[in-house]
Amino acid sequence: MRDVAVIGVGMQKWGELWEKSLRDIFTESALLAIDDAGVDHIDAMYVGCMTSGLFVGQEHLGSVMADYLGVAPIPSVRVESACASGGVAFRQAFIDVASGVHDIVLAGGVEKMNDIDGGGATHALSTAADAEYEVYHGVTFPGLYAMMAVDHMHKYGTTRDQLSHVAVKNHRNGSRNPLAQYPYELTLEQVAGSLLVADPITILDCSPITDGAAAAILCPLDMAKRLSKRPPVKVLASAHATDTIALHSRPDISWLSAVEKAGEKAYKAAGLGPKDISFVEVHDCFTIAEICAIEALGFFERGKGGRGAESGETAVGGRIPVNPSGGLKSKGHPVGATGVAQVLEVVKQLRGECGGRQVKGATIGMTQNMGGVAGSCAVHILGSV
Amino acid sequence: MSTSARYWREIPQRYRLEAAKCRKCGKVHFPPRVICNTCRGREFEKVVLPDAGRLLTHTVIRIGPSAFSNETPYAMGIAELDGGVRLTAQIADVEFDELTVGMPVRIEFRKLREEGEAGILCYGYKFVPAR
Numbered sequence: 001m002r003d004v005a006v007i008g009v010g011m012q013k014w015g016e017l018w019e020k021s022l023r024d025i026f027t028e029s030a031l032l033a034i035d036d037a038g039v040d041h042i043d044a045m046y047v048g049c050m051t052s053g054l055f056v057g058q059e060h061l062g063s064v065m066a067d068y069l070g071v072a073p074i075p076s077v078r079v080e081s082a083c084a085s086g087g088v089a090f091r092q093a094f095i096d097v098a099s100g101v102h103d104i105v106l107a108g109g110v111e112k113m114n115d116i117d118g119g120g121a122t123h124a125l126s127t128a129a130d131a132e133y134e135v136y137h138g139v140t141f142p143g144l145y146a147m148m149a150v151d152h153m154h155k156y157g158t159t160r161d162q163l164s165h166v167a168v169k170n171h172r173n174g175s176r177n178p179l180a181q182y183p184y185e186l187t188l189e190q191v192a193g194s195l196l197v198a199d200p201i202t203i204l205d206c207s208p209i210t211d212g213a214a215a216a217i218l219c220p221l222d223m224a225k226r227l228s229k230r231p232p233v234k235v236l237a238s239a240h241a242t243d244t245i246a247l248h249s250r251p252d253i254s255w256l257s258a259v260e261k262a263g264e265k266a267y268k269a270a271g272l273g274p275k276d277i278s279f280v281e282v283h284d285c286f287t288i289a290e291i292c293a294i295e296a297l298g299f300f301e302r303g304k305g306g307r308g309a310e311s312g313e314t315a316v317g318g319r320i321p322v323n324p325s326g327g328l329k330s331k332g333h334p335v336g337a338t339g340v341a342q343v344l345e346v347v348k349q350l351r352g353e354c355g356g357r358q359v360k361g362a363t364i365g366m367t368q369n370m371g372g373v374a375g376s377c378a379v380h381i382l383g384s385v
Numbered sequence: 386m387s388t389s390a391r392y393w394r395e396i397p398q399r400y401r402l403e404a405a406k407c408r409k410c411g412k413v414h415f416p417p418r419v420i421c422n423t424c425r426g427r428e429f430e431k432v433v434l435p436d437a438g439r440l441l442t443h444t445v446i447r448i449g450p451s452a453f454s455n456e457t458p459y460a461m462g463i464a465e466l467d468g469g470v471r472l473t474a475q476i477a478d479v480e481f482d483e484l485t486v487g488m489p490v491r492i493e494f495r496k497l498r499e500e501g502e503a504g505i506l507c508y509g510y511k512f513v514p515a516r
Contacts, residue, residue: 133473138449138459248472253441
């Protein structure tokens with residue numbers, strides 16, 4: 001296995017990108033990453049995307065994106081793992097470079113979610129749950145995470161206010177991220193008082209519907225300095241785990257076992273523990289998801305994740321900053337792109353390029369990207385060289 | 386949208402709560418599986434789930450999928466049935482503010498939805514409060 005570095009990243013502002021197509025937004029971010037790295041070619045490409053077939057009627061993205069990026073005939077393949085598609089695409093690129101199969105590999109992610117109406121988007125996203133035994137009965141993703149929230153509140157006393165604190169903290173961070181879809185601050189009252197979607201989850205507990213893409217360029221660490229003028233960031237660990245597709249099949253409804261397992265594997269591979277991590281980008285598709293994720297990754301004891309944002313421990317400047325980018329909540333959640341955008345934030349933080357949301361002295365960053373209710377999860381640890 | 390073949394295939398579980406008990410370790414799987422995820426046994430006997438249990442968690446879906454637009458808002462939950470099998474279903478005949486963790490429920494056979502232009506009526510299980 002070769003050591004692997006990220007030498008370039010690219011992303012444009014996320015949002016409702018009516019004037020641009022799926023292939024446009026992917027290609028623009030991919031070009032930004034290629035230009036950032038300063039490389040003159042790529043050897044292979046992975047495209048993370050959850051369900052372009054349902055969102056825009058286009059499958060076969062390996063070919064579409066290689067064609068429009070002008071890099072055909074290189075090998076290019078779409079990677080699907082629901083909302084973890086981006087993180088898993090990055091991992092496939094990492095494995096490609098680490099194994100020696102290819103030297104310069106692009107890992108990208110994309111989703112175009114606004115070209116269909118809300119009902120269509122809800123349906124497309126619901127395909128990440130158990131179609132026969134959850135969705136058939138009328139469950140939605142906010143509904144599944146709401147049932148996790150009710151369980152967490154019942155067992156540990158987690159409060160409505162603690163959910164709101166997660167949204168408020170992430171929007172504060174996102175207000176300092178010019179690429180975020182919703183770069184503005186919220187109050188606790190706004191979050192708790194907004195439209196109820198699935199009790200107790202309100203619309204402001206949910207990540208938004210987003211069009212967006214992100215890309216990263218990976219190469220062997222020992223080639224990084226020759227290939228690129230950018231400061232290389234080393235991939236210290238890449239881990240991936242799975243769990244039951246149905247939430248009801250789990251022994252503990254609000255414990256994200258796949259996140260725990262992927263986290264354990266990543267810590268072991270890097271020879272690090274939670275105390276060594278400078279900051280983490282977690283998959284806050286809903287506010288309760290961030291609370292459960294920071295417990296499963298070992299930053300908080302089981303049941304105590306609700307105190308994270310409330311106490312300020314997870315703020316930029318706190319003990320363990322969580323989602324300095326604004327997270328999925330404020331930055332947006334184009335599902336297939338999210339995992340790659342998390343890596344992009346870590347790379348930019350480690351290069352010291354994050355302005356008002358910069359985590360001072362950051363040397364090691366972690367990403368956690370999950371599909372469905374964490375039926376799959378990718379965790380990466382990256383460090384300054 | 387399901388085809389009629391798919392609807393027909395799922396009837397043993399939806400209508401009759403047929404599950405599969407692993408002959409090796411005794412774990413009951415609903416729905417049935419080809420291989421036991423606990424002991425990797427591959428032989429099962431057919432069993433029928435009990436119809437009584439308790440709610441482990443719940444929610445009220447207020448923004449629902451278009452297939453359920455006539456029913457929204459509706460209560461949903463995960464219940465553990467006597468014997469340990471857990472499943473997700475709607476909770477019928479309940480006031481939303483009655484919903485509590487631990488609430489006793491039983492399973493009833495109800496209409497779930499209509500599918501497609503022809504409006505196939507889909508039936509299955511729902512929870513109701515066990516009063």
